[in-house]
Amino acid sequence: MAEPNPKHLASDSPARKHPIAIILVCILVVAGLVVGETYAKPYLSDFYHQVLGNAQTAPTTQAASATDTSTDQTATDQATAEGEGEAVEEPAPEPEPPAQPVTIEAMMIGDVLMHDRLVYSGARDDGSFNYDFLFEHIKPYIDAAEIRILNQETVMGLPEAGYSMTNGGMGPIMNSPTALADSEMRFGFNFILNAHNHVYDQGYDGLAHEMDYWKQKYPTVPILGVDNPHRAEGDMSQNLVDNVCLYEKDGFKIAFLNHTYDTNEHPNYETDSKFCSYLTEEKIRADVQKARDAGVDLIVACPHWGQQYTTETSEEENTFSKLYTDLGVDLIFGCHPHILQRCEMLRNAQGHKTVCFFSMGNYVASLMSPECLIGGIARATFVKEADGTAHVAAASLVPTVICNTDGPNMTAFPILDYTWDIAAMNDSGMTPDGAQAWCSEVFGPNYDPATGVYTQDMNAEGRLV
Numbered sequence: 001m002a003e004p005n006p007k008h009l010a011s012d013s014p015a016r017k018h019p020i021a022i023i024l025v026c027i028l029v030v031a032g033l034v035v036g037e038t039y040a041k042p043y044l045s046d047f048y049h050q051v052l053g054n055a056q057t058a059p060t061t062q063a064a065s066a067t068d069t070s071t072d073q074t075a076t077d078q079a080t081a082e083g084e085g086e087a088v089e090e091p092a093p094e095p096e097p098p099a100q101p102v103t104i105e106a107m108m109i110g111d112v113l114m115h116d117r118l119v120y121s122g123a124r125d126d127g128s129f130n131y132d133f134l135f136e137h138i139k140p141y142i143d144a145a146e147i148r149i150l151n152q153e154t155v156m157g158l159p160e161a162g163y164s165m166t167n168g169g170m171g172p173i174m175n176s177p178t179a180l181a182d183s184e185m186r187f188g189f190n191f192i193l194n195a196h197n198h199v200y201d202q203g204y205d206g207l208a209h210e211m212d213y214w215k216q217k218y219p220t221v222p223i224l225g226v227d228n229p230h231r232a233e234g235d236m237s238q239n240l241v242d243n244v245c246l247y248e249k250d251g252f253k254i255a256f257l258n259h260t261y262d263t264n265e266h267p268n269y270e271t272d273s274k275f276c277s278y279l280t281e282e283k284i285r286a287d288v289q290k291a292r293d294a295g296v297d298l299i300v301a302c303p304h305w306g307q308q309y310t311t312e313t314s315e316e317e318n319t320f321s322k323l324y325t326d327l328g329v330d331l332i333f334g335c336h337p338h339i340l341q342r343c344e345m346l347r348n349a350q351g352h353k354t355v356c357f358f359s360m361g362n363y364v365a366s367l368m369s370p371e372c373l374i375g376g377i378a379r380a381t382f383v384k385e386a387d388g389t390a391h392v393a394a395a396s397l398v399p400t401v402i403c404n405t406d407g408p409n410m411t412a413f414p415i416l417d418y419t420w421d422i423a424a425m426n427d428s429g430m431t432p433d434g435a436q437a438w439c440s441e442v443f444g445p446n447y448d449p450a451t452g453v454y455t456q457d458m459n460a461e462g463r464l465v
Contacts, residue, residue: 099386102252103393106382107141108149108302108333109400110360110375114176117366119163121410122179129179133408134364135187137417141377141398142188147247149191149256149302150184151335151363153198156213157206170264173201178213185218191245195225195258195277196304196336200265204229207275211238224302225258225277241277244290252384255291257329259283260304261316261336279303279316281323288327297390298330298382306337306359309372311442313341313358321346322465325354331380331392332356338365339372340442343397343454347462355380355395355456364412366404370430371438373402375412376454395456399439404428415439416452 112134122129135142142148154176166173184192192214199207211228214221215238227239236243245256259279266272277283284301291299301324307314313321317334324332325346334341334357341359348354361375362368381394401418403409404427413422415435423431436449447454 102250102384104382105145106147106380107145108378109363111153111362113365114154115366129177131183148189150189151193153196156210157202192223193258194223195260197264200263203267227275229275253296254298255296257287258302300331301329302333304336334358345460345462346465353462370428375400397454401435
């Protein structure tokens, strides 16, 4: 075989035959590489910025963030210098979403006054008690609110004291089973008012027994207006005498205060005010100031006050409603008179307005005149606007009627659900028409019998107090 002839290969190569064509091809290849480098780099740089701007870090993002950013900057500078591309800018940060109003719905029922007939309507054959029947007819109104207040005007004291009402020095002495608390919790009440005139009916031991039960079974539920007389040293978890109750949602903070005009029993006059909040000017001013110091947006007061069994407001109610209004309290949920009283817009000298429900009557009770078996579910809408201002946006009341009988029908019905059939079981003789007429008399033209709702005019000028 002949040896390869390098000379022959050289003489037959295309480069020797077409030198000009080869030179042109090389020029085109080099030009193509330059053009490709100019446009590809800015595109890749844009891609990396998009990934890095993503809030969720992905593997691609991690790889991109590890890349030497000087390479991209060099390519961008080169493209700009050659006039073949544009510099890539970082995308502007996403704007903060605008602040939104925060709304809180609240409701409160009147006095839960556990007379003997009510206590034993909840008795079961096995010796236990169950009071679910007291609340089942108002469940939609409870569920519609996130703040659900109940005025529990009966202490849940020691069982050995018995549950029959007896006579005391300043009125009846009452006692209720702790099963009442269980039913209240099953139906979703989350604020329990306990500053009332029956709080010491079973002495300090009775109040401590109730407070221990709340702490053991429902430790997150605030029991307003009282402290546990037997609490451990340093345990302030149940002390809502020296501390105010605060509720906060999305930066909207509301304070709730609870005070009582007096207590029927006084275990020890020197120390009674340590475990129960009394309705005094000094105490009210101090609690309002504590709420202000806590940075609240609104204040709701729940006083236990007034003259029993009259629709006319007492001197006490007028005096303290003026004080609350002067101090800038926004809403008053009043109780204790055991009868419905009017709702009214009040106004202080500085123009601040306070919605005042003077009395919501009895939610459940017995031994009362027919008119005292009508109570109400008060409702309020609280709003904190986007600019930070807060106000009571709406207020209304749905009357309820107690069917005074025995067993599970011994309960309250919203007024439109109080039918003639239910009235036939009611020992009080209150008819649906009579209940409607009574509510119209108490509330005036702002009560609508067709809807069964009293609506407070939030644009009312308000009565100067």
